[in-house]
Amino acid sequence: MRKSIVLFFSAVLAVTTSFAQSNINIVPRPVKLVASKGSLDLSKRAAAIDLSGADVSLAMFLDEFLKSKDVEAGRDPKTKGYPVKLTIAKVDTLGAEGYTLSVSKKGISIQANTEAGLFYGIQTLIQLTPLKGTKLPYVEITDYPRFAYRGLHLDVSRHMFPVEFVKKYIDLMAKHKFNRFHWHLTDDQGWRIEIKNYPQLQSTAAYRNGTLIGHAGENPERFDNKRYGGYYTQEEVKEVIEYAAARYVTIIPEIEMPGHALAALSAYPQLGCTGGPYEASMKWGVFDPVFCAGKEETFVFLEGVLDEVIGLFPGKYIHIGGDECPKTSWKACPNCQQRIKAQGLKDEHELQSYFINRIEKYVNSKGKQIIGWDEILEGGLAPNATVMSWRGEEGGIAAAKQKHTVIMTPGNWCYFDHYQDTSKTEPLSIGGLTPVREVYTYEPLPAQLTGDESKYILGAQANLWTEYIETPQHAEYMAYPRACALAEVVWSPKEGKDYINFLQRMETHLQRLKNWNVNCAQHLVKEIEYLKNPQTKK
Ligand code: ACM
Ligand code: ZN
Numbered sequence: 001m002r003k004s005i006v007l008f009f010s011a012v013l014a015v016t017t018s019f020a021q022s023n024i025n026i027v028p029r030p031v032k033l034v035a036s037k038g039s040l041d042l043s044k045r046a047a048a049i050d051l052s053g054a055d056v057s058l059a060m061f062l063d064e065f066l067k068s069k070d071v072e073a074g075r076d077p078k079t080k081g082y083p084v085k086l087t088i089a090k091v092d093t094l095g096a097e098g099y100t101l102s103v104s105k106k107g108i109s110i111q112a113n114t115e116a117g118l119f120y121g122i123q124t125l126i127q128l129t130p131l132k133g134t135k136l137p138y139v140e141i142t143d144y145p146r147f148a149y150r151g152l153h154l155d156v157s158r159h160m161f162p163v164e165f166v167k168k169y170i171d172l173m174a175k176h177k178f179n180r181f182h183w184h185l186t187d188d189q190g191w192r193i194e195i196k197n198y199p200q201l202q203s204t205a206a207y208r209n210g211t212l213i214g215h216a217g218e219n220p221e222r223f224d225n226k227r228y229g230g231y232y233t234q235e236e237v238k239e240v241i242e243y244a245a246a247r248y249v250t251i252i253p254e255i256e257m258p259g260h261a262l263a264a265l266s267a268y269p270q271l272g273c274t275g276g277p278y279e280a281s282m283k284w285g286v287f288d289p290v291f292c293a294g295k296e297e298t299f300v301f302l303e304g305v306l307d308e309v310i311g312l313f314p315g316k317y318i319h320i321g322g323d324e325c326p327k328t329s330w331k332a333c334p335n336c337q338q339r340i341k342a343q344g345l346k347d348e349h350e351l352q353s354y355f356i357n358r359i360e361k362y363v364n365s366k367g368k369q370i371i372g373w374d375e376i377l378e379g380g381l382a383p384n385a386t387v388m389s390w391r392g393e394e395g396g397i398a399a400a401k402q403k404h405t406v407i408m409t410p411g412n413w414c415y416f417d418h419y420q421d422t423s424k425t426e427p428l429s430i431g432g433l434t435p436v437r438e439v440y441t442y443e444p445l446p447a448q449l450t451g452d453e454s455k456y457i458l459g460a461q462a463n464l465w466t467e468y469i470e471t472p473q474h475a476e477y478m479a480y481p482r483a484c485a486l487a488e489v490v491w492s493p494k495e496g497k498d499y500i501n502f503l504q505r506m507e508t509h510l511q512r513l514k515n516w517n518v519n520c521a522q523h524l525v526k527e528i529e530y531l532k533n534p535q536t537k538k
Helices: 002-015 057-068 115-128 163-175 200-205 234-245 262-267 296-312 334-343 348-365 394-401 436-440 472-479 482-491 499-515 523-532
Strands: 032-041 047-050 082-088 099-104 107-112 135-143 149-155 180-184 250-257 317-321 369-373 386-389 406-408 457-462
Touching (some): 057 115, 082 115, 099 115, 115 135, 149 482, 163 180, 200 262, 234 250, 234 296, 296 348, 317 348, 386 394, 457 482, 499 523
Parallel strands (some): 082 107, 386 406, 406 457
Antiparallel strands (some): 032 135
């Protein structure tokens, strides 16, 4: 790795003569931006927000922005001052999320086909304002996303995060034009969503009796012996959904099955092959006890859970997990073996496929679609499933070739629980090394796919697993600025992708993140310093 960093810096020297400064530093980079001489001084006049038929709730974001610059904003178009116009227009090239933004002496105008487009225009407008002062450069921007699915994930099972932080995480996503929040709500270490029909999920499955200290590979294992847990009430879940919706972020809830089920089994042991007893796990890994695929009771439970989840989340997708399900307990279970026989299945992989197919049918009957991790390919893909490719790109490639939609989250580029630097001072992590530059270079469309097959790649997502991440501050440190790099991967055009240009914009953007109270990792500061002054000792 060190070797590639050295090579990288030599390459930089070859192509960069100076570190160009610009007063326009939008992240993610817009499709087209033409700046002209002059600026609109927000401090001089009041602003009249003209919504032209756009949703009033958008004015909240504009108000907030204008107030932060001490600008009096009024809704009355007759107010003397420059106009801020938000217009729903019909511009085919902008699609469902694009916008145009114009800043000129006439004022500020944002046009889009949709409210979401206007929202993204406002986000760009916020980034267009200098950190200090109130002068908006004259500019004409046309912008729209490269991918429809632009996601970030957060694991709240291994460690739980307060509602306020979940909202902040979503708000930061929206500022970077992400539109899908994958909420990993259940796993072996804790069940985090209230399910009213199954109260023991709250009283038992939401808690574990302690947590591993140090890395999972350490011997002997040590535990803190502190009861740990909690869950989000349905009222809190609704609050988060509403908060996300106002920012055009759709939440994808994940209910893990058939593996990663120890917490649920601790509450309802009859759903496991042996009947238990089971305990919510205090350590990290993959565990043999899973939901029994032979008992009807398992499906009654999961359908009951899904009924409530589907009732809460308005989005089209429910993530049903499907990853890392050992087949050990199914092999030894008379009920599972009976199911294999009765269904004429070849083996336990086909039993997993039976499980996912059955759940898919149920979810589809409720008008929703399933997403599963790439293991759902094994034993045969459920007919309408979307595959989340995490063990590399292969699962995504195979699924796209089978004409299934795909979300790319390959570990090498998209696992934000990996280390981001080789320094010994980095906080303990699961392992791996995924620096910002690596994320930036990610290309979600694999070369192995034809143009037609590529259409099945909906987009990409980064995952933030939290075995080693206990606090919101630490979560932010792992997510930012890597999420800024991913935002460019999923939003900005492939043409013109340029890491040096990204770093140039990140110098200002890092300051913005600080102003937004983000505990952002600072490794780029050194890289930027080196670009500005190649004599700097690294
Ligand atoms: C995963 O990282 N187990 C999907
Ligand atoms: Zn079983």
